[in-house]
Amino acid sequence: MTETIPVVRHLLDANEQVAQENRDLFDRARTFVVNLMSSPGAGKTSLLQATLPRLPQDVRAGVIEGDIASRLDAERIAALGVAVVQINTGGTCHLDAPMVRGALQHLDLDRLHLLFIENVGNLICPANFALGAHLNVVLASTPEGHDKPYKYPGMFRLADAVVLNKADLIPWLDFDRETFERGLRMVNPRAPLFVVSCKTGEGLDAWLTWLLEQFTAFQNANP
């Protein structure tokens, strides 16, 4: 089994290289790219459905949807009139940089200011595969419990921001926000935390303000 180690190393190295090439493409096109990761059902598509219509009119956005199977999420995004490409991994538990590269053939990057990549629902594996995105946003949801940062530290460690969704359910859960936050800070002292409900709209303004600040900073750095 020792032979597997160099092969996996090659795979990850190859992914890193394509991720860097993706990043160069994004920078040249001045497209700001956000990699959105979470457990299954935490609300990645719902966050996009809440975010996309709230963007300023002059910000053209697109979405790459990653799923093992089905076009369900892509259909939800397409219903908003937003350019969307579905990647079906056919079993693979994460998106990788070459998959994203393939999807880019179906998007006109030069026309897009902001591209969201919705990763496969998985709180573990996507953390190991860079895609070339400018931001890693990790979504958690209150029904998953306040222990998630303790149990899945790798994912929370690499987050540039954490969105805690389904805040509207807290009254019916044994969810302790302080425990969640303490766990998050153990592995990630700096990423801002946005507590939101995509259903009621609670907390979305702060998330949107922050996102647009990052977007503007990127635009100013890539004139």
Add this chain to the structure above:
Amino acid sequence: MTETIPVVRHLLDANEQVAQENRDLFDRARTFVVNLMSSPGAGKTSLLQATLPRLPQDVRAGVIEGDIASRLDAERIAALGVAVVQINTGGTCHLDAPMVRGALQHLDLDRLHLLFIENVGNLICPANFALGAHLNVVLASTPEGHDKPYKYPGMFRLADAVVLNKADLIPWLDFDRETFERGLRMVNPRAPLFVVSCKTGEGLDAWLTWLLEQFTAFQNANP
């Protein structure tokens, strides 16, 4: 990258072989083994906390807890006075048969009638790694949404039973049970579905009755 294929094949073959050896150990010890799989936070540990105290007094149970990191779940089980071994995978996104074999060194199989293996929270990867268990039980939870069987077919396909947890939250969710069930039946026509709330106790009797039926059938087949 073609070289990776035979290596992965070897890995899976090696896992299958150890899984078969685990199964032989379980059969010889007359220990009935259940592999419990779900997304992060669906309630695997909560289902065990609800199940273990409801077992008949003469059924001695044990638990193997699989997590990327932390002993949180093992502590919840140990609080019930049940023999428990924690496996920390240190990043690996699933349990495999050799990890389970290692954990068995810390359990007296001959004294155990029923062994639960709580897999790492992941609705994808654990489906690819047999552990030697007699039953694969897949847990889903209502806040994850009714689309999960459509989007994660591999996991639902191999389920011998599906437990849908957090039924108590349905009034506050847009969860359509019929859509969930239709998706489940597309990939798995036969596995019984138990709709439960580990919090209120709703539906647990039917789950427990079925589990004990499987347990008794196993005991009768291994006299």
